[in-house]
Amino acid sequence: MVFPTSFKEGLHLEGPVLAALEVAMNEFLPAGTEITTTDPDKRVAQCLSKRSSYDTHVLQAGEDLFFVWFSPDLSRCGLNVPILDGGAVYAIDARGRILDRR
Template structure:
């Protein structure tokens, strides 16, 4: 093959990745969304304030811990399938310094498997909130 043909083939193979749509969350159908009534103001009572750096650090770490396109193997047990769902994990986030946020994922209490099996699951991430990159992971 000549060089232009090889170049064209290489570009066409890498171009397939350019057509993947970015992740967008699912929205409820318009009728269901229209039926939802927001309260006037934020409801009173206990609230959880999540600083913007913690929110972004958690998302960055979760995208590494459980990528959105990750799928359990075909012969996965129900517990393995459960542990592949993001909502199965509790999250702790804490500033280690002005530039680093620690983010820890642990299976929620009573979620998926018996507690003894889940003690060694999860991970802790050190996230650089200035450069928005993962500094280190402890599993």
Template structure:
């Protein structure tokens, strides 16, 4: 590489580091965390999800509603609701050949201020071992 190109390339690579998105969630400050009271045991109705199922759900949710997705400026209350992951239910089921199907559906009547909303979800076919989405059905 010519020495005249070295400096601009180094500057460009350094600038790219500024745009790196942290993939870990935010943590509360220590004083807030200290106020959390953990139960000795989880409640009887607690559910255990198999690791592959959780991975499939996470991959589908990261595609459907990325954590950094924000409502557009001037979004209505209904539109803001649609941007929230908490507004959706997630169901998963094993499929053939290592595929897990993940269905994401809007919780009934949660964001429906102006009437029923249609087609606000998707079904994903996820290859858990390959950590990739195979197909999406809207």
């Protein structure tokens, strides 16, 4: 492994954006969470229990308002199953408070 000499081409998250993302993720899928299901096939629930199964989008809508959207991508678990309501959108203020969730 060789560490990069520059992060110019990398993704840059400013502090307030990262803070809003952290608040939303900890509310949406706290570390160690396991989603339960009554379905005998547990693969979808297992996939939705992994943070790495979600794409994350952050929109800064003002100096002190952020929207964070989590949308699942089950193909990361080798599944081709439609999910109708597997994600969420959070409105987070600059103080780290969740204003709303949809």
